[in-house]
Amino acid sequence: MDARLDLFTNPVLGKFIKHLNTAARGAMDAGVPLSTLELLELRVSQINGCAVCVDMHSKDAAHHGETAVRINLVAVWREATVFTEEERAALALAEAGTRIADAAGGVPDDVWQTAAKYYTEEQLGALVAAIAGINTWNRINVITQQPAGDYVPGQWG
Template structure:
């Protein structure tokens, strides 16, 4: 696939500076790195963003995630490889990514399950990661950014 245009973050460098600041804040929130990687991958899978799925897998492997777990993220509910805390973050990711599917956006049950495992700064980091991933998924889908592209 050929990209439709130069990536918007390359054309508008101040946008990338802002995104990098958000990304830095995410990693200061105290959420486990593995959870942030899983959240990024799951949102990207839902949105069909090949560039982010590719980059997310590459990043997760670099940060110690296993092939076996990464292959099961799309079917995490049927897998015994994820902790209860990771499951709550994945459920939050799915509902927050598919906000149009429910009048609540995120159900109270999903929120309560996540809040049981993560404090507010960690939840903030997870929510920001979900949101930032959705931003990149949309940028990449609209511009048809190919998998393996770097910005």
Template sequence: MNGSSVCLDMHTREDRKGTESDHRLFALAAWREAPCFSDSERAALALAEAVTRMSDRTNPVPDEIWNESARRFDEQALATLILKIGMVEFGNRVNATTKQIVGECGCE
């Protein structure tokens, strides 16, 4: 979503060590069409994408995206999701600013 090869490399490696399947990791790039994501996961992904691409539109987080996320997650879970999205975005900006290169983040 954010175009960061460092993020893609790091998070894919982390997820592969956990319980996430390769199938779902590969399908993430096409999450809207992929049948392997739940409605709650789609709401979280839509919110993450909207926050990530805020400068692409005049209404950064459209009501339909916000309302779907608020419908799927209670207040605490939604707050946690927003903070996690923000933390990933912060990391992406640091990586872009300091011109991090895939493999140099200690993930290999």
């Protein structure tokens, strides 16, 4: 499969991606565990069918010490016993924030309130930013048909 556009040499997308990456770094500094962010990004990418992001975030999660069991079970996290209540709250928020068209009014109050039990206001902002960011990446990659499978952890930063 060949990509429709080269994301990094396209003048418009190249600038957009630079700003997107800068914005994403702020979410990393708010105290949400890296493992939670990786699992969240993996789950959103699964929902959106973004092969390149599923490849990247499953490999990055493993590279940062995440177990194969948890990586494999994130697709069915509700039925799995290997996730903490905090992680479940983040995953529920990620799913609701990704599927905003599925619920009248967007993210249900109970999903937000559960996340707010476990995360500070700064951390909630980081979760929202991470959810918005990975959804943006998913859409860029799916629209331009970026191929997956060759990602090496650390190659993009």
